[in-house]
Amino acid sequence: MDVRYVNPFITATCNTFQAMCATPVTVGKPEVKTGEDPSSDVSAIIGFSGDATGAVVLHLSFDTAAKTATRFAGMEIDPEHPDFADALGELADMVAGGAKDHFEGLNINISLPSVVVGKAHSVSASKSAPRLIIPCKTDLGSFSVEVGMVMDRAPARIKKLEATGAMS
Amino acid sequence: MKILLVDDSRTIRNIQKSVLMQLGHNDIVEASDGLEALDQYKRESPDLIFIDWNMPNMDGITLVRKIREIDKNTPLIMCTTQAEKSRVLEAIKAGVNNYVVKPFMTESLAEKITQTMEKAKATATAG
Ligand SMILES: [Mg+2]
DSSP states (O other), X not given: OOGGGGHHHHHHHHHHHHHHHOOOOEEOOOEEOOSSOOOEEEEEEEEEEESEEEEEEEEEOHHHHHHHHHHHHTSOOOTTSTTHHXXXXXXXXXXXXXXXXXXXXXXXXEOOOEEEEEEEEOOOOSSOOOOEEEEEXXXXXXXXXXXXXEESSOOSEEOOOOOOSOOO | OEEEEEOSOHHHHHHHXXXXXXXXXXXXXXXXXXXXXXXXXXXXXXXXXXXXXSOXXXXXXXXXXXXXXXXXXXXXXXXXXXXXXXXXXHHHHHTOSEEEXXXXXXXXXXXXXXXXXXHHHHHHHHO
């Protein structure tokens, strides 16, 4: 995966958490995912199709996921709550939608969210290109954003990014 | 004023509802996809409709076109994660009156509602 394509996901993650959860995101150095999948308790997945193929996944622990969902929804949401998966799926939707806005000239469709909930599971994509893991930290806890994306053609240009403090 | 909220995410509908209630709107009905929304639209005759784009069964853009086939007037606000200019244009062409990109700040949501209703009122009086 072209590392230039990772920046839009960083920007979208920062914007989403700032707007919906009122917390800034500190972004670590993105790394290529190797070997074993990192395990997480909650994985919120959005797939891409059209001019780009792949997926973006938010990986969270139960604790971070519950705190994040609670802040987002403005009411107590624990992993047993019927809206727990819904809230995290919608955040992933916003990250995916925000990121795809930066790939100008490409027609990319995003899937409906899928949310996997289960202690220390892993999510593996069988045939997607090398995937990148973006470590993130907010005042609600740490999580990571996994991105695997292959463009069928290069975007006309990648929109100028707002300063996120990442990749500098 | 009756408002119909159409979004497959209950979390989003709840957030929209709390903003609307803060603005003094308490007459709110909901639907979680386009098909359910069409039913609600016919049954409830809402004065304003919020429409998400990505939903199962019938997506928001299809819903907008279906409503506009039979109703040119009811104000429609698209509220979606789809932010590209091409999508905004597609939605406007289909007949939406306003467009809100998720993630949204609650203040900007409130502003768009006021804006949309004022414009709709002005058009109605002019007509
Ligand atoms: Mg949706």
